[in-house]
Amino acid sequence: MTLARFFFCLLLAALALPALAQDFTAYTAHVTGESVRLRSGPSLAHPPVHVMAKGEALTVVAEQDGWAIVRLPAAAPCWLSADFVKSNANTYVVTADKVNLRVTPDTKYFSVGQVDKDAVLKAVMGEDGKPATENGFVRVVPPASALGAVSLEFIERAKVEAKAEPKPEGEVAKPEEPKPLVKKEQVKRDPTAKELEDERKTFTELERLLNDELKKPAADISLAYIRKMFEQFVELALDKEVSAKSQAYIEKIDATEKLILAEKERLEKEAAARAAEIERIKKEAEQIGEKPKEEPKGPVEYIAIGTVGSHGKTAKTPASHRLFDESGKTLVDLRWDGGDLSKLMGSRVGIVGEVKEYKGWPHKVIVIKRIDVLEEGEEK
DSSP, rough: OHHHHHHHHHHTTTOOOOOOOOTTTOOOEEOOOOSSSSSSSTTTOEEEEEEOOTTOEEEEEETTTTTEEEEETTTTEEEEEEEGGEETTTEEEOOOOSSEEEESSSSSSOOOOOOOOOOOOOOBBOOTBBOOTTTTEEBBOOOOTOOEEEEGGHHHHHSSSSOOOOOTTOOOOOOOOOOOOOOOOOOOOOOOOOHHHHHHHHHHHHHHHHHHTTTSHHHHHHHHHHHHHHHHHHHHOHHHHHHHHHHHHHHHHHHHHHHHHHHHHHHHHHHHHHHHHHHHHHHHHHHHHHHHHHHOOOSSOSSSEEEOOOOSSOOSSEEEEEEEETSSEEEEEOOOSOOOOOGGOOOEEEEEEEEEEOOOSOOOOOEEEEEEEEETTOOH
């Protein structure tokens, strides 16, 4: 099962946020629990995208099956493709109609809203003081059209209801400034059994994906996306055991990626070495093939003349062939370091070279320096 298919199945139960009811009156609500998950859509199949503290205010624009559809708070992630915006100082101007808003800088999840052409969106600044960008996406403060969902169980209506203000056509309501995140100890609520069951199923599927990926050849393994999913579990998991396991998997992935990198480097070096060896052999073959042509024929004193044949032995060193006289008697054994004597098998040749003797070898050996194929009667 591919990663894309997994997340398709995971989100199949809730394809998109519902159309907002025309007669619904928006109202302000406050979060009643600690560490309440705001999800990208109205079901447990939708991933959590933001954790809200007790007392945090939300604008509810619709309700569905026990879920409140709310405007994403300023601190929630909101991304859109950099291809459809034009930068203007610390803001972006949208350059196309119906541009999707997403909670991750990619297209892995369904959009959480859209913005129209000419809408002005405020950029979210990164740690370096520059607008945050990633993977071809830009992060913005969520406009009013960016929606998420939270269980009605964990919010309560404020005493004074917020009236829905009409939005001018073609213009996005000015978003509120993001509040800095302040780390503080919070008393976490006990998750429901349904939430824990859903989380464990998703985590088990992610474990299976990791195991399947690790079975691939080293050159084909890609763990960056799976690691990112485990990071989300570390940050947002309701079950402490799931969070701890996710951290362990991240460490395993990091160690594995180092091994994969080393293996890829080794394979690349081996491939380069093989290519270099093939090139060397090719050049040597070209030189060997040209060498006899480069040696001019002429008057020469041959130290041996005869017919090239096999010496019938398995060993090729110190000689690869044998030289026979007309009666088939062995004259001498031959070795030619600069050429291939097998091509001259059966040919009558004249040889110039150095005569050597080797202990344990039955015949003298001529190490050939020059060899000429002789025509009949040619014995100079």
